[in-house]
Amino acid sequence: MTNPAGNIRTGFHEGELAMQRKAGVAQDAARLTGMLAPANLRGGVTRFLAQRTFAAIAARDADGTLWTSPLAGPPGVLHVASPTTLDVRTLPAAGDPLEDLTAGQRVGLIVAEFATRRRLRINGTLSHTDADGMRIDVEQAYGNCPQYIQNRHLRTAPAQALSAEPVRRGHTLTADDIGLVRRADTFLIGTTHPVRGNDASHRGGPPGFVRVENGELWWPDYWGNNMFNTLGNLQADPTAALLFCDFTTGHTLHLSGLAALEWTETGIPGDDDNTGRRVHFTPEQLVAGRLLPLQADTVTAAPDNPPLT
Incomplete structure (x- = not known):
């Protein structure tokens, strides 16, 4: 997929605007439109990226299927090469659905520092890949x-924790998959827009x-920053890709499928943050x-997690 000329994002698209209304x-x-100005990777952003060890990328495989995959490495794995260029000095792991990630497509990156509860969203074009990593414009x-x-x-998992296990591909959730999802307090979600391209975001809660019901998933939407990047994309294209990570064992579950926003009555069971979504x-x-x-041995819940209802 090539990067269509003239499609640099400078404001909210029609799906985001519809959600906001x-x-x-x-x-x-x-009031937040200025955050969507063309990128300028300098100063604190450069220092933040230089120290990170975890990110997730939303991209498409060779068949055009959208996936969200983890990217991990020591500090320095994310290197700002210029104010508009990011070098990622790693690739998705062997067996990952994005193992053979190809250049020339729009990608979204979410970079997280869980210890300080900070995150940075990056969107752009994957302009180059090789055996050492990738470059994002x-x-x-x-x-x-x-x-x-x-x-x-x-922290980096000990070698014995990374023993080879077969990677399973399929279409139906197993009992182990369902257990991982139900234990999860965090997942990463990739969405897409037909012009703006792919985006990666974070979701968390208790x-x-x-x-999980009948092999399908649902979660309540929480109050956030009012930008509605993820839900705005789903307004335009229902394609979505979820990544669940067990941060104790290193197990991952990648899901690719279709997502739809449902408006409900406020305060019904499951409407944990009273958004009606x-x-x-x-x-x-x-x-x-x-x-x-x-891996991470311990976790402290975010103080703003709504209780389950």
């Missing part, structure tokens, strides 16, 4: 608030905030394995 926050969101880079980020200190996800493909070389 329906949620009644259009004026609040308009960055169009957008902006921080997101610390809401719903669980505090954990990631364990159990993602529900939930997202329903139907998986179509999955990849499960031990593909995260990072």
